[in-house]
Amino acid sequence: KQEVTQIPAALSVPEGENLVLNCSFTDSAIYNLQWFRQDPGKGLTSLLLIQSSQREQTSGRLNASLDKSSGRSTLYIAASQPGDSATYLCALANQAGTALIFGKGTTLSVSS
Amino acid sequence: GAVVSQHPSWVICKSGTSVKIECRSLDFQATTMFWYRQFPKQSLMLMATSNEGSKATYEQGVEKDKFLINHASLTLSTLTVTSAHPEDSSFYICSARDQLGQGDDTGELFFGEGSRLTVL
Numbered sequence: 452k453q454e455v456t457q458i459p460a461a462l463s464v465p466e467g468e469n470l471v472l473n474c475s476f477t478d479s480a481i482y483n484l485q486w487f488r489q490d491p492g493k494g495l496t497s498l499l500l501i502q503s504s505q506r507e508q509t510s511g512r513l514n515a516s517l518d519k520s521s522g523r524s525t526l527y528i529a530a531s532q533p534g535d536s537a538t539y540l541c542a543l544a545n546q547a548g549t550a551l552i553f554g555k556g557t558t559l560s561v562s563s
Numbered sequence: 564g565a566v567v568s569q570h571p572s573w574v575i576c577k578s579g580t581s582v583k584i585e586c587r588s589l590d591f592q593a594t595t596m597f598w599y600r601q602f603p604k605q606s607l608m609l610m611a612t613s614n615e616g617s618k619a620t621y622e623q624g625v626e627k628d629k630f631l632i633n634h635a636s637l638t639l640s641t642l643t644v645t646s647a648h649p650e651d652s653s654f655y656i657c658s659a660r661d662q663l664g665q666g667d668d669t670g671e672l673f674f675g676e677g678s679r680l681t682v683l
Binding site for chain 1: 605609654
């Protein structure tokens with residue numbers, strides 16, 4: 452059974468720091484992987500989607516990488532800002548058309 | 564990106580009553596929608612897969628008679644929490660896939676804003 456783990460569970464950094472959030476999964480046979488942001492009490496905002504054939508995706512200050520063989524994905528946030536404070540969720544689909552399996556998330560706090 | 568709308572965004576009800584939550588894909592068609600539940604400080608747990616025109620598929624441990632799912636059209640799925648109890652209080656989120664056509668589907672899922680249910 453696929454399991455998704457995110458570490459650390461929480462992270463506090465000063466503004467301006469570059470940081471890395473980690474996601475690991477137990478079964479490397481995935482279809483795609485998505486990173487989401489969730490603000491308290493709110494829904495999910497999709498940040499980046501990586502297909503199984505891709506190694507990384509970039510959007511602005513965000514870069515997500517995927518290494519299927521090692522069962523890992525990382526989300527890199529450059530020059531963090533207080534507005535980046537939120538919970539970041541990693542989720543993956545094992546097959547096309549199937550539901551996403553979520554990790555428990557990393558709660559990020561960026562102080563000014 | 565594609566837009567998924569949920570309604571209501573929050574609801575408070577008395578124990579024993581039923582509550583219906585709607586999930587709509589606003590600018591695309593979705594033959595499949597997914598319903599998730601999120602308890603405080605926990606991750607999203609899949610409850611069921613909703614298929615247009617057929618019965619929903621429920622995850623193990625989810626009572627299908629309590630959580631009624633109807634997917635009557637390509638743009639609307641509803642979740643009805645029947646005879647709600649305080650332990651059903653949670654954040655319910657739906658998601659849908661924008662199906663661009665066979666061979667062109669990125670598989671990206673789009674999520675609604677969520678519906679917070681509080682049962683007194």
